[in-house]
Amino acid sequence: MVMKRWTSLALAAVLAAGLLAGCGSKSGEDAADKGETPQANLNETGMPIVNEPLNLTFFTGKSPTNGSKFEETLVWKTYQEMSNVNVTWNLIPFETLTEKRNLALAGGDYPDVFYSARVGSAELTRYGEQGVFIPLNDLIDKYAPNFKKLMEEYPDIRKGLTMPDGKIYSLPSFYDPALLSMLIGTPLWINQEWLDQLGMKEPQTTEEFYAYLKAVKETDLNGNGLHDEIPFSSTGITGIIDHLKGSWGLGTSGLGHKFVDVDPDTGKLRFTKALPEYKEMLEFVNKLYMEGLLDKEIFTIEGGALNAKGQEGLLGSTIVPNPETVMGRKEYIGLGALKGPHGDQLYSHVKVPMVHVGAFAITDKNPNPEATIRWMDYFYGDEGAQFYFMGKEGETYTKSGDGQLEYVKEITENSNGLTQDQALAKYFTWLGGSYPGLVKESWFKGSETLPSAMAAAEKAKPYAVKEILYNFNFTIEETDVMSSIGKDIQDYVTEMEAKFVNGSASFSQWEEYVNTLNKMGLDRYMEVYQAAYDRYQAE
Structure with a gap:
């Protein structure tokens, strides 16, 4: 056992060393070679950000829908020319991101910036106090006017970013709170054509949803002579649980806190996962599984395989950003809040507008934090955000007479048969989420702002969570x-x-199960959670 443990530690050290080999920035050397300090090389406003080229290395989360070379995409090639900042993107698949991020931080072999790396509040607090992540408070005040303005407009951003030591160590991914379709992100979709074939109305209750799934299983709706239709599929059961728990009155605080919400009767936090209502909801999902209404591969299937099933026209219902963009299917509609067996009807699948608190963090190895935060701040302003999501007018988008932006046909109706997301990957890197920046409807034309997604949000709106809790620190x-x-x-x-x-x-x-939770220290867990909530409320 000792040898095995030593081998594991040795392997971890090797991986940490190899993961970000060459991550040390040459930027300080560039300035030194020219007899300049980093400050002397910096332009405090406008473009370029620096006079002499600056090299930075980013630890970067990558979704399956992204291309494999960020440097070659339109948005980053163009921004490199504008800013004079050269970024080397070390791409880490989201599937292994947490492990490799933790390894890099623990091993001390980390780069200038963590970008789209999903750094959590706990890591920001721990490694911020250790000096790995540098405080950004003063840098924001002096060099990030766009983000400073955003915090003034939405005070909850500052509240959510400020760690218990009073310092801000990161910039977030922030969605316009008015853009509900973006906060929903992945609606519960249902096949309208199959509903019509079955002569069924759009489900309004959990039992009507069950009846539809059952009918899909029993009917050859795609007409191929096989019972290969899959009533419901998604990547895991988390999505369907998060959509259905509102039908049992749970999830009152949104998706920012998956294990607790605010009890509407007491105003205190409650641990939802041990409540009788939660058990009843799980019994409903179990019924779906045992009757073959959930994909038999639901616990193992990954996004690419799920999308392939959708492209084949096999799915009665699913949870994805939009079947239109990831599967090339336009026959789906999003469901609103399903009424549960006791009359509860809450749309609980609503994200925190500040969806990733640690989307951008600068490390102590970065000799040019002023230029780096200027580099990022551009994307928190209207001009930069529009460029990040839409690209160049005439090349990737057009503008209508009333000022509406639309992607060009080569993206929306690709001549090579690519889905919209596949076509976008050549130009952009925002696909898959987790990016730092500002999302508004006027310039975001992804899955969430297509008419079908906006219609789903309209259905959800009357029942959507009203008091969304941001993250606690x-x-x-x-x-x-x-x-x-x-x-x-x-x-x-x-x-x-x-x-x-x-x-x-x-x-x-x-x-x-409940007794085990209590023995594991549930009371202490809730005591700590409540203390953090009380501080959050007092700020």
Whole structure:
């Protein structure tokens, strides 16, 4: 066992060393070679950001829908020319991002910037206090006018970014709170053509949704003589749980806090995953699974394989950004809030507008933080954000007489048969999310702002969560509790959710499950969570 542990540690060290080999920025050397300090090389306003070329290295999360060379995309090639800042993008697939990010931070071999790397509040607090992430408060005040203005317009941003030590260590991915379709992100979609074939109305309740899925299973709706239709599929069960829990009155605070919400009766936090209502909701999902209404591969399928099934016309219902863009299917409509068995009708699948608190963080290895934050601030203003999402007029988008922006036909109706997302990957890197920046309807023309997604949001609007809780920032001591007791509890819940749904755990074990949570320290977990919530409310 000692040898195995030593081998694992040695391998981790090798991986940490190899992961970001060559990540050290040459930017300081560039300025030194020309007899300049980084400050002397900086232009405080306008473009270029620096007079002499500046090289930076980014640790970057990559979704499956992104291309493999960010440097070759239109947006980054153009911005390099504008800013005189050369970025080397070390791309890390989202599937392995957490492991490799933690490895890089723990091993000390990290680059100038973490970009789209999903750095969490706990990491920002811990590594901020250690000096790995540098505080941005003064840099924002002096060099980031766009982001400073945004914080003034939306005070919750400052509240959510400020760590317990009073410092800000990151810039976020921020969605316009008025753009509900973006906050929903991945609606629950249903096949309208199959509804019509079945002579069924759009489901308004959980039981009507069940009846539709059952009818899909029993009918050859694609007319190929095979019962190969899949009533519902998604990448895992989290999506369907997050959509359905509002039908049992849970998820009152949105998706920012998956394990707790605010009890509407007491105003205090409650741990939803042990409530009787949650058990009843899981029993409903278990019924779907046991009757073959959920994809048999739902626990293992990845996004590419799910999209392929959609492209084949096999899905009765799914949860994706939009079947139109990722599957090339236009026959789906988004459902609103389904009414549950006790009359609850809450649309709980609503993200926090500041969806990723640690989307952009500068490290202590970066000798040019002033230029770096200027580089990022451009994308928090209207001009930069429009450029980031839409590109160049005439090349990637056109503008109508009333000022509406639309992608060119080569993107929306690709001559090579590519889906919109596949065509976009040549020009942009925002696909897949997690990017730092500002999203507004006027310039964001992705899946979430297509007419079908906007229509889904309109259905959801009357029942959508009203008081969305932003992230809470825990102290170092509280972080220790959340990363030990809290992580154990959350991992156990996730494991048991899957077992309850797939039938490997019986619901007769529910009391045992709740008792186990209590023994694991649920009271302490909630005490810490409540303390952070109280601070959040007091700010």
